Amino acid sequence: MLENLLKGFIIIVFLNFTLISCSKSEEEEKPLGYLQEESNIPDYDNDPIYSKANPKNLPTYWDIFVESAALYGVDLSDITDVEFISEDLSGGTAGRAIGSCHDYVKIQVDETIFRNLTTGEQIFLMYHELGHDVFNASHDGGGLMAPNVRSIEYTLFQKEVEDFFTGVDYVQWTDEECEFIRELLKTETQ
Ligand SMILES: [Zn+2]
Numbered sequence: 001m002l003e004n005l006l007k008g009f010i011i012i013v014f015l016n017f018t019l020i021s022c023s024k025s026e027e028e029e030k031p032l033g034y035l036q037e038e039s040n041i042p043d044y045d046n047d048p049i050y051s052k053a054n055p056k057n058l059p060t061y062w063d064i065f066v067e068s069a070a071l072y073g074v075d076l077s078d079i080t081d082v083e084f085i086s087e088d089l090s091g092g093t094a095g096r097a098i099g100s101c102h103d104y105v106k107i108q109v110d111e112t113i114f115r116n117l118t119t120g121e122q123i124f125l126m127y128h129e130l131g132h133d134v135f136n137a138s139h140d141g142g143g144l145m146a147p148n149v150r151s152i153e154y155t156l157f158q159k160e161v162e163d164f165f166t167g168v169d170y171v172q173w174t175d176e177e178c179e180f181i182r183e184l185l186k187t188e189t190q
Helices: 002-039 059-071 119-135 154-165 175-188
Strands: 082-086 095-097 105-109
Touching (some): 059 119, 059 154, 095 119, 119 154
Parallel strands (some): 082 105
């Protein structure tokens, strides 16, 4: 009699224990799995490089451009003559590369327009303009250097950045084109 009671008690305790441990592990796993899923979707906001871009602090776009280039073995750390100029560009232009075909980097930004762009558009625009100034890259390469500002999906943008820095989508202006650009910039920025 006592033996049976004891057996029953042990079984009950055991069942309870498994039930508790079961529900406990479920509780632990569910929210964790949910959180992991949320933060694992890569986007501009959680990307280790792009998330450092700050539209209210324009030089941060130079910093992330340098970091992106380094990912593909392109070292831009010796370039120090870099300037972002806030300018009313009117006519819907958010940014302009005016250091193209020169040995400096100078980007004009209409901050009123720029700040209203999405994060993806802002980063695309800056990488595009810096592509002109740093590498004298023309629009002919397409991809990152395609001449229209567009909202760009994160994964596609990553591919375009890779193709640019690895030279797949990259065509440099010819000397003649550069001469023309220098003349154009001279008259336009006077
Ligand atoms: Zn352009």
